Amino acid sequence: MDTHSNEHSAAAATTSRLSLSGSSNSVVISLRDLKSHCNLCGMRGLCLPVGLSPADLQKISTLVDILIKLKKGETLYRSGTPFTALYAVRLGSLKTTVLAEDGREQVAGYYMLGELVGLDGIGSGTHNCHAIALEDTEICVMPFDQLEILARELPTLQHNLHQVLANEITRDHSVMLLLGSMRAEERVAAFLVNLSDRYCRRGYSSTEFVLRMTREEIGSYLGLKLETISRLFSRFQEEKLILVQGRAIKIVDTEALRHLSGQNGNTLPKAETA
């Protein structure tokens, strides 16, 4: 709300380093004025995996001292801008989109509360996707150079960082599997099951949630057209798998969805499927 941040010199300095686009009217707040450091944060243990001692957390807090507030549709960073930091979603959600050289754009990821965004920039020092808020969103900024320094002191943090990076690779592999070898209905089912699981892990309902993406964004993520998403939502509803009301989703038959998606839940082992 308080857009007069020029008195927050630390925040202002970091803002320029972060290369937020001038057109963006995102709000940057120095956490030094707030009491919300990592050890108080509800997301603790989500954005960085478990195993950190209170003392370690205290040290990590020192490098998370900027909070960015984005309104729906605002961009956290754009493809081509310099990479300086990792971003932890503290509230809300974002999408990332990759761009082909011919201008085609595709949603590459969908990040919610407690997840880290911006890993893609480490390789080249430049972001190669856009990160855009899907709703009003708060982001903790972790300057990467400081993170690397701290990781040398704290083996647990170092290993956590490696895990976060590798988990992103694993996640991408399952998306590749989805895009490369699943039919449309399987993709949509897998998408819903994935969302359900992630909401569940965060303490929300695994059967009722509100989509933050349009049909077009979902389609882009799944390599399908928006009409196909719409049709499949309707068909799943006819088949009593889900209830759809615009973006509100209620999962009725979790098992059937899970089965469709190829992840046969915790049901029979089926040893013969090589």
Place this chain on the structure above:
Amino acid sequence: MDTHSNEHSAAAATTSRLSLSGSSNSVVISLRDLKSHCNLCGMRGLCLPVGLSPADLQKISTLVDILIKLKKGETLYRSGTPFTALYAVRLGSLKTTVLAEDGREQVAGYYMLGELVGLDGIGSGTHNCHAIALEDTEICVMPFDQLEILARELPTLQHNLHQVLANEITRDHSVMLLLGSMRAEERVAAFLVNLSDRYCRRGYSSTEFVLRMTREEIGSYLGLKLETISRLFSRFQEEKLILVQGRAIKIVDTEALRHLSGQNGNTLPKAETA
């Protein structure tokens, strides 16, 4: 050649830690007996990006003391086996395949000389794909726990490791773009251009090379069927873009291929293609 390695206690110990499947008859050699440490290796600067001083390289050499020789078709690791090390391809090539829970398998990556395999295991401590040699292949083993220790001492190595991980993410994103939004001919063109570039960077011909994968493996990687690959190779040949002779490929019209693949090379910008 010398398969009596039971006197190489270090090699034998590491072998068990690596959990090589018993059925595999891959050969494990201790590099202590060889003179081929990193600072002598021709791949230097490929498997780990640039910027390492000779002194740093010397230290890294100390952790690369095992060489694995795989014959065509042998597996380096399988999905589900414990993750212990990263593997640098010293000679030859490998594919990695991810498995859906319903048994479907898909080629996730194709690694050649100087590239690192095994990153996927860092997240969970367990590999979640298979790595299989496409031809006779030599692999340098870098135990990951030792690598992490060394990375804490050498900031350059630490940053290189982060870059390697992040580059894998970037690579996966471009595969996702390919699978999600390109038509078959564009995918195949992109595949050929990508191979061409990578061979070129390694000092081989960018226009003539021999595929190490079957049509089926290429198709699996590109989310297509083997017949489609075959048909497109034939069509590209008719259209004078390439010459195909089994697995031998000669690229005739690089520009046209590059254009098809969406990476419009270093030609005209074409601003109007939104």
Place this chain on the structure above:
DNA sequence: CGACTAGTTGAGGCCAGTCAATGTTGGTGG
């Protein structure tokens, strides 16, 4: 109210998959 965006639904077309027959290659053994 009109303009706009998001979503639904239908009709028809096309790209890639499926099925099947045939050709090619490389290795093995008589």
Place this chain on the structure above:
DNA sequence: CCACCAACATTGACTGGCCTCAACTAGTCG
């Protein structure tokens, strides 16, 4: 040397799933 076999590859005919185009509805904002 050739015969034989298995794995890999090519090509054709047909099918079907998803895309394209288009019309229509619902909700929102000025």
